Amino acid sequence: MKKTTIALLAAFSLSSTASFADYPSKDIQGVIMWGAGGSTDTVMRSIAPHVEKELGTDLILTNKSGGVGAISMKYVNKKKADGYTLLMGAENPQMHKVLGLSNIDYSDMTPISLLARGTPMIMARNDAPYNTMQEFIDYAKANPNKVKIGSTGKGGLTSIVLAMLASQVKLDYISIPYKGDGPALTALQGGAIDVMPAVLGAAIEQIKAGRMKALSMVDVERNALLPDVAPITDTLPGMKSYLPWGPFFGVFVKKGTPDEAIEKLQSAFQKAATNPEFVSLMQNRGYTIMNTSGEAASTFLEAYRSTSSWLVHDAGFSKFSPEKFDIRKP
Amino acid sequence: MDALNFFAMSWLSPELLGLTALGTFLGIYVGAIPGLSVTMAVSILISFTFSWDVNNALCLMVGVYMGGVYGGSRTAILLNIPGAPSAIATALDGYPLAKKGLAGEAIGLSTVMSVVGGFVGIIVLALAAPTISEFAITFQPRDYMMLGILGIMLVGSLSGNSLAKGIFAGAFGLLIGTVGLDPMTAEERFTFGIIELWDGINPVAVMIGLFGISEALHQLHHMDKAIIKQKIARIIPKGSDVKKYLPLSLQTSFIGVIVGALPGTGGDIAALMAYDHAKRVTKDPEVPFGDGAKEGLIAPESANNAAVGGAYIPMLTLGIPGDAVTAVFIGALFIHGLNPGPLLMVEQPHMFWFTVGNLTLANIFVLIFGLTGIRLFSKIVECPKGVLIPLIFLLSIVGAYAINNALTDIWWMLAFGGLGYFMRLYGFPVGPVILGVILSSLTDENWRRAILTERNSMADLFLNLFSSPLSTLLFVTIVLILFTQTPIWTTWLKPKWTKK
Numbered sequence: 001m002k003k004t005t006i007a008l009l010a011a012f013s014l015s016s017t018a019s020f021a022d023y024p025s026k027d028i029q030g031v032i033m034w035g036a037g038g039s040t041d042t043v044m045r046s047i048a049p050h051v052e053k054e055l056g057t058d059l060i061l062t063n064k065s066g067g068v069g070a071i072s073m074k075y076v077n078k079k080k081a082d083g084y085t086l087l088m089g090a091e092n093p094q095m096h097k098v099l100g101l102s103n104i105d106y107s108d109m110t111p112i113s114l115l116a117r118g119t120p121m122i123m124a125r126n127d128a129p130y131n132t133m134q135e136f137i138d139y140a141k142a143n144p145n146k147v148k149i150g151s152t153g154k155g156g157l158t159s160i161v162l163a164m165l166a167s168q169v170k171l172d173y174i175s176i177p178y179k180g181d182g183p184a185l186t187a188l189q190g191g192a193i194d195v196m197p198a199v200l201g202a203a204i205e206q207i208k209a210g211r212m213k214a215l216s217m218v219d220v221e222r223n224a225l226l227p228d229v230a231p232i233t234d235t236l237p238g239m240k241s242y243l244p245w246g247p248f249f250g251v252f253v254k255k256g257t258p259d260e261a262i263e264k265l266q267s268a269f270q271k272a273a274t275n276p277e278f279v280s281l282m283q284n285r286g287y288t289i290m291n292t293s294g295e296a297a298s299t300f301l302e303a304y305r306s307t308s309s310w311l312v313h314d315a316g317f318s319k320f321s322p323e324k325f326d327i328r329k330p
Numbered sequence: 331m332d333a334l335n336f337f338a339m340s341w342l343s344p345e346l347l348g349l350t351a352l353g354t355f356l357g358i359y360v361g362a363i364p365g366l367s368v369t370m371a372v373s374i375l376i377s378f379t380f381s382w383d384v385n386n387a388l389c390l391m392v393g394v395y396m397g398g399v400y401g402g403s404r405t406a407i408l409l410n411i412p413g414a415p416s417a418i419a420t421a422l423d424g425y426p427l428a429k430k431g432l433a434g435e436a437i438g439l440s441t442v443m444s445v446v447g448g449f450v451g452i453i454v455l456a457l458a459a460p461t462i463s464e465f466a467i468t469f470q471p472r473d474y475m476m477l478g479i480l481g482i483m484l485v486g487s488l489s490g491n492s493l494a495k496g497i498f499a500g501a502f503g504l505l506i507g508t509v510g511l512d513p514m515t516a517e518e519r520f521t522f523g524i525i526e527l528w529d530g531i532n533p534v535a536v537m538i539g540l541f542g543i544s545e546a547l548h549q550l551h552h553m554d555k556a557i558i559k560q561k562i563a564r565i566i567p568k569g570s571d572v573k574k575y576l577p578l579s580l581q582t583s584f585i586g587v588i589v590g591a592l593p594g595t596g597g598d599i600a601a602l603m604a605y606d607h608a609k610r611v612t613k614d615p616e617v618p619f620g621d622g623a624k625e626g627l628i629a630p631e632s633a634n635n636a637a638v639g640g641a642y643i644p645m646l647t648l649g650i651p652g653d654a655v656t657a658v659f660i661g662a663l664f665i666h667g668l669n670p671g672p673l674l675m676v677e678q679p680h681m682f683w684f685t686v687g688n689l690t691l692a693n694i695f696v697l698i699f700g701l702t703g704i705r706l707f708s709k710i711v712e713c714p715k716g717v718l719i720p721l722i723f724l725l726s727i728v729g730a731y732a733i734n735n736a737l738t739d740i741w742w743m744l745a746f747g748g749l750g751y752f753m754r755l756y757g758f759p760v761g762p763v764i765l766g767v768i769l770s771s772l773t774d775e776n777w778r779r780a781i782l783t784e785r786n787s788m789a790d791l792f793l794n795l796f797s798s799p800l801s802t803l804l805f806v807t808i809v810l811i812l813f814t815q816t817p818i819w820t821t822w823l824k825p826k827w828t829k830k
Contacts, residue, residue, distance in 0.1 A: 037657030038372035205671020
């Protein structure tokens with residue numbers, strides 16, 4: 001009995017150190033950073049079947065939400081670096097260091113694919129007395145501490161968009177936190193808040209239906225899906241230095257994963273992300289397909305981290321200075 | 331006419347009919363296992379049905395949802411482990427019934443009343459969805475806050491013999507609920523720097539421990555006690571019983587629909603409020619509440635199934651999820667290329683009536699599957715303790731792990747199980763603890779949103795309680811409930827005819 005156990009163990013250890021040429025030889029676990037039904041979850045579940053086809057193996061998806069994404073980061077980095085555990089996440093960890101939430105971010109992992117990014121917008125409730133960004137700024141200046149702006153907590157998309165705004169124009173408003181943009185946009189429709197910055201995809205259906213109005217596209221150009229909405233740089237040209245900026249969805253593995261596995265995963269995700277079904281899904285929802293990996297992905301991630309980290313630092317709600325982590329000034 | 335066609339779509343196609351049946355059947359068992367949530371099952375099905383036709387996928391998922399919400403009552407009645415937080419109130423009177431040998435009757439009655447609740451939810455969805463969803467989104471933070479306070483006052487109903495002990499347990503639950511990152515400022519509260527505590531202690535882990543494990547530990551005291559033989563002659567409830575309890579079932583169903591339709595609250599709060607309602611309106615229960623009152627079983631079961639239809643109301647009309655499961659449904663619609671949102675009714679008009687028809691079908695299957703197999707299930711309670719107790723432990727551990735695939739939840743579950751055991755031993759009710767945990771964040775977050783909205787002015791907040799009919803109504807209700815419990819009311823002002 002004992003002998004067979006030892007033999008088996010030896011066989012296992014051999015097979016695990018064996019060449020990764022036959023990767024993947026078993027199911028791959030995909031750890032989704034956010035809960036079921038969220039935008040990260042939806043994006044990952046819509047690409048997974050196409051990736052499975054490319055890899056010829058099953059992708060078992062589990063949601064491991066919590067700690068603003070830090071729990072899933074910690075979990076994947078505790079696993080073996082063998083390419084059988086993927087982290088399927090969003091932009092959040094890039095802010096973790098300066099916010100003091102965690103000591104690992106995406107620079108400590110290997111990007112497999114950056115799938116898509118979203119464009120932030122600034123929405124207002126339908127009966128608000130302003131229709132454009134300029135009118136909103138004028139109104140907020142004339143009525144200090146009156147406009148209620150929803151937020152999704154420090155380091156979230158809203159906080160960064162508002163930090164960008166604060167760098168350009170001084171506004172006094174009331175900030176009301178919600179758990180995610182879904183509940184906040186619901187509150188916007190119910191009149192509990194007046195203004196809410198959120199990603200285009202979360203609001204587009206409501207805007208089309210005329211249930212809320214778009215004040216501005218937080219981008220340098222107009223978006224094909226909502227061509228009537230002016231980019232924020234029309235009103236505040238100074239914003240150009242931060243834009244384009246937006247939340248993103250990406251797939252990562254632990255550092256130290258064998259190159260063969262990384263290459264196979266990268267090419268599988270790259271092919272999957274060009275699947276017409278996936279592309280049209282993403283475009284309908286207002287996401288810009290990125291489908292980048294390797295060097296290009298690392299550059300984007302670094303740019304995102306440095307813009308966002310310094311913004312929150314300058315806005316005064318970082319816990320640590322970005323300098324502490326050698327995050328360059330943009 | 332079109333509406334009828336779409337309504338009947340899943341009834342006439344054998345494939346859709348079969349998938350709905352399969353979904354409902356699976357749902358009942360997923361729902362019955364604590365920790366395995368309907369939300370999780372539906373999101374796994376999204377991946378599984380990715381390449382399917384959207385209608386087929388939806389039939390399966392709607393079945394799982396309807397069956398799952400009902401299934402939570404099974405283990406609540408048989409083993410005192412609620413399958414989901416919405417079945418907590420069911421355990422309070424359902425399990426005592428099982429201990430008396432009436433598990434079969436309890437399950438039968440809860441099935442029929444769940445189905446009644448389900449139908450009320452569906453009818454309201456079909457007839458009044460746009461009106462109710464517009465009403466639901468007008469709930470302001472202060473209204474949610476008052477709803478939370480109303481919920482906390484249910485401690486009175488859940489306390490059992492000693493109100494003081496109940497209040498203590500409820501307050502402890504509220505405290506447990508505050509653990510984790512502050513939802514407003516992301517400041518750490520009671521986390522001691524441990525990342526696993528950031529999201530707080532999972533209410534489901536607390537629930538499984540307080541109910542399941544503590545009951546199993548408690549049973550160890552009675553190892554020598556003879557096993558109660560289950561009377562299984564009567565499964566399908568008496569017509570007279572159904573007739574007697576129908577008014578209560580309908581009332582609590584309406585509570586379920588409305589609370590379910592609110593984007594900030596779901597079936598768990600609905601079921602607890604329904605239980606409280608039952609306790610208030612039932613003047614002379616045959617058996618006291620907590621000892622196996624049928625009213626206490628019917629009310630939460632009607633309400634949580636009615637909440638399913640309720641949760642669909644804002645989802646189908648506005649693209650706003652009424653609960654966690656409908657949030658996943660929105661994701662599913664998106665993945666299948668439909669754009670869930672306020673325009674869904676315009677762009678995909680068939681979707682509304684198709685869903686209504688499908689929910690109706692699933693509800694009928696709940697009745698069919700619910701009433702079969704009860705005899706077999708009732709036998710579970712007749713298992714020797716030496717088998718049953720380890721089984722409860724196993725089920726609880728698997729369930730706690732399944733919540734979030736995290737070992738941490740197992741430890742919490744066991745710890746609360748131990749705590750629950752001692753609480754029972756010293757006569758503290760466990761229900762209020764879980765009530766506190768569930769309501770803690772609702773009340774905390776909305777109180778702070780409400781006060782932030784008023785620029786931290788208490789006076790403005792108070793004045794604004796009278797700025798809308800809804801807020802005024804909620805406020806007056808709270809005041810009246812409190813006032814009618816004071817000595818001034820009970821000794822001086824209470825109308826004579828209500829005194830006994």
